[in-house]
Amino acid sequence: MNKEEWINITCTIQTSKGELLISGVTSPDILEKLEIDQQLKAFRPAAKQKKAIVEISCLPQGKVVSAQINGELVGYITFHPPDEFERWSSGQDKVLELGAIEVSPRYRNYGVARRMLEAAFGDEKMEDYIVIATEYYWHWDLDGTNLPIWEYREMMRRLMTHTDLLIKDTDDEEITSHPANMLMVRYGKNITKKMIHNFDRLLFLNGK
Numbered sequence: 001m002n003k004e005e006w007i008n009i010t011c012t013i014q015t016s017k018g019e020l021l022i023s024g025v026t027s028p029d030i031l032e033k034l035e036i037d038q039q040l041k042a043f044r045p046a047a048k049q050k051k052a053i054v055e056i057s058c059l060p061q062g063k064v065v066s067a068q069i070n071g072e073l074v075g076y077i078t079f080h081p082p083d084e085f086e087r088w089s090s091g092q093d094k095v096l097e098l099g100a101i102e103v104s105p106r107y108r109n110y111g112v113a114r115r116m117l118e119a120a121f122g123d124e125k126m127e128d129y130i131v132i133a134t135e136y137y138w139h140w141d142l143d144g145t146n147l148p149i150w151e152y153r154e155m156m157r158r159l160m161t162h163t164d165l166l167i168k169d170t171d172d173e174e175i176t177s178h179p180a181n182m183l184m185v186r187y188g189k190n191i192t193k194k195m196i197h198n199f200d201r202l203l204f205l206n207g208k
Contacts, residue, residue: 004061009122013110024119026066028057034073037104042139056080065116075103075112087202098133105144121163127188130199135182153180160184170203
């Protein structure tokens, strides 16, 4: 499969520490050169997370949105095809998973996450895909934000719905393992009714 030629939507945010660049598509070469903020560790230690981000950017349908300042990676969103063992990979190749979204605590009061999402979905090629986001409470920075779990969930819901990701019911075991978890889905404008139907059949596979 050829590498998807994503369109790079960029913008800047003024912060107390200087101008922060949002890049809607970040190449492996650029990511390699950036230092990673050591507080980007929600999913794994920062150094290992940087390696994972670079690997995603190399995938044929991989896409990394980044927030950069002074040569440092301080926020990112990753998109990649669902893993083969996940139900969402069945039946069609136009499904992307929003695998991770993270912003350094030092830059959380500047709307960085929202601007990264806007840059990601400002690319018209994203209208060719069904995008899913599996929100698990154990990845949320509840301690760092001092938010109760349900307030954090509502914050994430509002953030995602800003770019038309909507909560979908499912019997997926990881989603249903805790009531705060969410599956969110966005159907691109170019997705056909048949593709939507085929995807929606994956929401409930346990015969209930």
